[in-house]
Amino acid sequence: MAKLGATFSCLLSCLFLLFLGSVSAIKDDLQDKQVYIVYMGSLPSRADYTPMSHHINILQEITGESSIEGRLVRSYKRSFNGFAAMLTESERERVVEMEGVVSVFPNKMLQLQTTRSWDFMGLKEGKGTKRNPTVESDTIIGVIDIGIWPESESFSDKGFGPPPKKWKGACSGGRNFTCNNKLIGARDYTREGTRDTDGHGTHTASTAAGNAVADASFVGIGNGTARGGVPGSRIAAYKVCSARGCTSEAIMSAFDDAIADGVDLISISMGNKTAQMFHEDAIAIGAFHAMTKGILTVISAGNGGPTDSSVTAVAPWLLTVAASTTNRGFFTKVVLGNNKTLVGKTVNAFDLKGKMYPLVYGKSAALSADKEEFAELCLPGCVDISKVKGKILVCNSQDTLGLLEPSIKFAAIAIIYPTVIPDVAFLQPFPSSALQEEDHQSLLSYIESTNSPQAAVLKTESIFNQTSPVIGSFSSRGPNNIAVDILKPDVTAPGVEILAAYSPLGSPASTGDDTRHVNFSVVSGTSMSCPHVAGVAAYVKTFYPKWSPSMIQSAIMTTAWPVNATGTGFTSTEFAYGSGHVDPVAALNPGLVYELNKADHIAFLCGMNYTVTSLKLIAGEAVNCSKDNEILPRNLNYPSMSAKLSSNSSFTVTFDRTVTNVGTPNSTYKSKIVAGHGSKLSVEVTPSVLSFETVSEKQSFKVTVTGSELNSKLPSSVNLIWSDGTHNVRSPIVVWTR
Ligand SMILES: *[C@@H]1O[C@H](CO)[C@@H](O)[C@H](O)[C@H]1NC(C)=O
Ligand SMILES: *[C@@H]1O[C@H](CO)[C@@H](O)[C@H](O)[C@H]1NC(C)=O
Ligand SMILES: *[C@@H]1O[C@H](CO)[C@@H](O)[C@H](O)[C@H]1NC(C)=O
Ligand SMILES: *[C@@H]1O[C@H](CO)[C@@H](O)[C@H](O)[C@H]1NC(C)=O
Ligand SMILES: *[C@@H]1O[C@H](CO)[C@@H](O)[C@H](O)[C@H]1NC(C)=O
Ligand SMILES: *[C@@H]1O[C@H](CO)[C@@H](O)[C@H](O)[C@H]1NC(C)=O
Ligand SMILES: *[C@@H]1O[C@H](CO)[C@@H](O)[C@H](O)[C@H]1NC(C)=O
Ligand SMILES: *[C@@H]1O[C@H](CO)[C@@H](O)[C@H](O)[C@H]1NC(C)=O
Numbered sequence: 127m128a129k130l131g132a133t134f135s136c137l138l139s140c141l142f143l144l145f146l147g148s149v150s151a152i153k154d155d156l157q158d159k160q161v162y163i164v165y166m167g168s169l170p171s172r173a174d175y176t177p178m179s180h181h182i183n184i185l186q187e188i189t190g191e192s193s194i195e196g197r198l199v200r201s202y203k204r205s206f207n208g209f210a211a212m213l214t215e216s217e218r219e220r221v222v223e224m225e226g227v228v229s230v231f232p233n234k235m236l237q238l239q240t241t242r243s244w245d246f247m248g249l250k251e252g253k254g255t256k257r258n259p260t261v262e263s264d265t266i267i268g269v270i271d272i273g274i275w276p277e278s279e280s281f282s283d284k285g286f287g288p289p290p291k292k293w294k295g296a297c298s299g300g301r302n303f304t305c306n307n308k309l310i311g312a313r314d315y316t317r318e319g320t321r322d323t324d325g326h327g328t329h330t331a332s333t334a335a336g337n338a339v340a341d342a343s344f345v346g347i348g349n350g351t352a353r354g355g356v357p358g359s360r361i362a363a364y365k366v367c368s369a370r371g372c373t374s375e376a377i378m379s380a381f382d383d384a385i386a387d388g389v390d391l392i393s394i395s396m397g398n399k400t401a402q403m404f405h406e407d408a409i410a411i412g413a414f415h416a417m418t419k420g421i422l423t424v425i426s427a428g429n430g431g432p433t434d435s436s437v438t439a440v441a442p443w444l445l446t447v448a449a450s451t452t453n454r455g456f457f458t459k460v461v462l463g464n465n466k467t468l469v470g471k472t473v474n475a476f477d478l479k480g481k482m483y484p485l486v487y488g489k490s491a492a493l494s495a496d497k498e499e500f501a502e503l504c505l506p507g508c509v510d511i512s513k514v515k516g517k518i519l520v521c522n523s524q525d526t527l528g529l530l531e532p533s534i535k536f537a538a539i540a541i542i543y544p545t546v547i548p549d550v551a552f553l554q555p556f557p558s559s560a561l562q563e564e565d566h567q568s569l570l571s572y573i574e575s576t577n578s579p580q581a582a583v584l585k586t587e588s589i590f591n592q593t594s595p596v597i598g599s600f601s602s603r604g605p606n607n608i609a610v611d612i613l614k615p616d617v618t619a620p621g622v623e624i625l626a627a628y629s630p631l632g633s634p635a636s637t638g639d640d641t642r643h644v645n646f647s648v649v650s651g652t653s654m655s656c657p658h659v660a661g662v663a664a665y666v667k668t669f670y671p672k673w674s675p676s677m678i679q680s681a682i683m684t685t686a687w688p689v690n691a692t693g694t695g696f697t698s699t700e701f702a703y704g705s706g707h708v709d710p711v712a713a714l715n716p717g718l719v720y721e722l723n724k725a726d727h728i729a730f731l732c733g734m735n736y737t738v739t740s741l742k743l744i745a746g747e748a749v750n751c752s753k754d755n756e757i758l759p760r761n762l763n764y765p766s767m768s769a770k771l772s773s774n775s776s777f778t779v780t781f782d783r784t785v786t787n788v789g790t791p792n793s794t795y796k797s798k799i800v801a802g803h804g805s806k807l808s809v810e811v812t813p814s815v816l817s818f819e820t821v822s823e824k825q826s827f828k829v830t831v832t833g834s835e836l837n838s839k840l841p842s843s844v845n846l847i848w849s850d851g852t853h854n855v856r857s858p859i860v861v862w863t864r
């Protein structure tokens with residue numbers, strides 16, 4: 127019974143803390159009215175049409191009130207039509223019936239999901255890299271995030287001329303926010319001002335297009351030149367997230383504005399916990415409109431890995447990015463009193479000068495004997511501060527560390543714990559090292575073996591890691607739950623331990639008790655890999671300003687290099703990395719591209735059996751599906767090929783594709799099949815040779831894949847490569863069953 131009591135007091139305090147976060151997150155929803163997005167499709171082209179007054183009329187009609195004060199949250203009127211408003215449930219029902227209203231959906235909360243990474247990708251600093259400076263300077267990247275720190279050196283406008291002529295945006299970042307000729311635009315949808323007080327938005331924007339800043343480091347760690355993919359390009363920041371999350375109505379507004387403002391590319395590092403149907407997904411809808419206006423949207427895959435089907439950005443008009451390691455890794459050594467050294471993984475900027483301190487295991491620091499079991503995990507309310515003071519505390523859990531009372535955290539000299547994500551070094555607000563399970567056990571044995579255990583926690587060092595890239599365990603995996611025959615994620619890029627600019631007001635450790643103020647920080651996640659690919663896409667666009675989003679996407683996908691993923695089964699395959707690791711330099715010269723336009727995507731959605739109503743929601747206009755404009759989803763002219771089969775018996779599956787020559791005239795490409803993994807597949811490509819007389823010429827072909835005995839635990843894959851001797855245009859082909 128005594129034990130049960132202890133369970134209660136320890137766990138209660140822990141539950142309370144866990145709940146604090148979610149209470150504030152749902153505060154907005156506790157009223158009887160809630161924000162709905164009333165989506166009205168494309169803007170009418172009539173000259174006399176004024177969206178705002180139409181929106182107000184609709185609101186007056188459904189509320190029966192002439193004053194609609196506080197009801198209209200936002201009008202979308204620049205790139206598509208609609209508005210966001212506070213409505214009751216019955217008002218929602220009425221507005222659905224109104225003329226011109228395509229659909230109404232509730233406003234939702236989404237979550238945000240970062241030297242040397244550009245060198246690693248082959249885009250070197252200085253003379254070694256081919257650049258097109260004039261066009262690069264005319265390229266504008268729209269970053270939809272949690273704001274930006276305008277004073278960061280990464281966004282200094284030294285050497286920049288005035289914004290490109292096509293720029294139609296604004297600097298409305300709120301109080302005390304000034305744009306410049308580098309950071310040319312800012313908008314805020316949170317009423318907080320566009321200033322980034324978190325760090326995430328500054329990190330992503332600087333990764334995509336930040337200036338080269340010499341001698342950047344996180345408190346001396348990872349020092350070197352920090353820079354974005356296209357340092358010569360301009361940035362426009364759209365703040366849609368606050369500490370509570372990112373609302374879909376704000377995201378829709380940001381797309382609406384960014385498209386009209388004249389951005390060339392959109393980078394968005396956020397997503398829901400699960401994939402949404404396209405017509406219920408604000409990002410998919412916004413990005414569809416962007417696509418029709420020639421703007422590619424690059425998005426993070428999500429941090430839900432290694433679980434199958436955790437990828438949340440699943441529409442084929444999105445370029446979805448997984449996260450992988452680079453050849454630089456951080457580690458933090460723990461030297462024990464017996465001279466044994468354990469190699470842990472944190473980003474530890476605290477320099478304890480190699481001094482040894484006594485070690486105390488949480489269990490031995492319990493407030494009372496009945497709390498030992500919970501003190502071992504360093505749960506709040508269970509550890510005795512007097513037993514920890516001046517010592518290195520050893521805890522048995524990483525997950526619960528955030529809950530430990532700050533007074534205890536900071537009374538300890540350092541904290542050592544077993545890592546839950548062994549492939550990532552995280553920051554802590556106190557000196558720390560996270561050990562692999564094996565090392566953690568040997569630490570515990572050492573503590574037991576001696577009367578006065580002691581250790582030193584060293585400052586983080588970096589190593590050159592040849593075993594790279596490796597896909598992050600956290601990086602979200604396919605298969606695609608919404609469009610099962612579209613392979614997602616599309617590519618991988620650096621997203622582990624990335625050094626980039628940060629907000630000095632943000633907490634480096636993302637905890638409330640980290641009081642350090644830094645200009646650069648080390649962060650990991652698909653949020654960090656996404657802007658790398660946005661930078662690559664911008665880089666490609668500086669050489670081919672007229673290329674459509676699908677051409678850029680295809681160039682990036684077909685030139686990606688093959689990679690390996692850790693894990694077993696689905697998580698270790700193309701479902702982790704798609705077409706492979708981006709290669710910015712190769713992407714400039716793809717040879718052939720797989721093109722897609724709006725009509726192709728609509729035919730794909732028809733083939734997905736989308737109803738007229740939900741199709742209208744995505745496309746913004748009425749479309750009737752018929753035999754003439756409907757294709758099997760796997761026949762969408764996508765740069766990768768995938769098919770889900772209903773069973774593991776013998777099968778034959780075909781893919782129709784068309785490639786466009788963007789290389790040289792009079793070129794001949796031969797098809798080649800290179801083995802992947804899983805059970806044996808036979809592949810026939812007809813025709814197997816494609817000849818192009820001119821540039822822009824298109825040729826179609828059919829791929830027929832036959833096989834049997836598919837393993838339901840492991841997809842089977844091969845690679846189709848079109849080669850003219852110079853270009854190798856590679857597409858993974860993945861067939862699977864479950
Ligand atoms: C996230 O997904 C859940 C489950 O599908 C859904 O209920 C929720 O509304 C979604 N939230 C957002 C922000 O899309
Ligand atoms: C405005 O921003 C600058 C830049 O960080 C800051 O130093 C200053 O205190 C801010 N001023 C106000 C009034 O918030
Ligand atoms: C980074 O720091 C190390 C160690 O202090 C130093 O040797 C090196 O020169 C620094 N590199 C740069 C680029 O500042
Ligand atoms: C640890 O190494 C130091 C220096 O090499 C040595 O003086 C000391 O005796 C060693 N301690 C043990 C316990 O081996
Ligand atoms: C190098 O990277 C691999 C793959 O992520 C990892 O398993 C290994 O521990 C790393 N090596 C070091 C010395 O950190
Ligand atoms: C951060 O940048 C500001 C200028 O924006 C500079 O004054 C400050 O010294 C920098 N802080 C560090 C720790 O380098
Ligand atoms: C993937 O792993 C296999 C087996 O370890 C190895 O032979 C191959 O070279 C690796 N490929 C890449 C691209 O790292
Ligand atoms: C669409 O409906 C047809 C006919 O019912 C069915 O054969 C097909 O599998 C459906 N496609 C998808 C993607 O659900």
Ligand SMILES: *[C@@H]1O[C@H](CO)[C@@H](O)[C@H](O)[C@H]1NC(C)=O
Binds near residue numbers: 748749750
């Ligand atoms: C779709 O079909 C319906 C019914 O046949 C017709 O009334 C409508 O005009 C068609 N819409 C379009 C855009 O073709």
Ligand SMILES: *[C@@H]1O[C@H](CO)[C@@H](O)[C@H](O)[C@H]1NC(C)=O
Binds near residue numbers: 791
């Ligand atoms: C391509 O080949 C045709 C026929 O051989 C020739 O007439 C044409 O000049 C060639 N085009 C180029 C650009 O070499």
Ligand SMILES: *[C@@H]1O[C@H](CO)[C@@H](O)[C@H](O)[C@H]1NC(C)=O
Binds near residue numbers: 835836838839
């Ligand atoms: C194929 O499916 C059957 C029936 O579900 C199962 O018994 C068999 O083990 C599967 N074969 C493979 C290779 O997965």
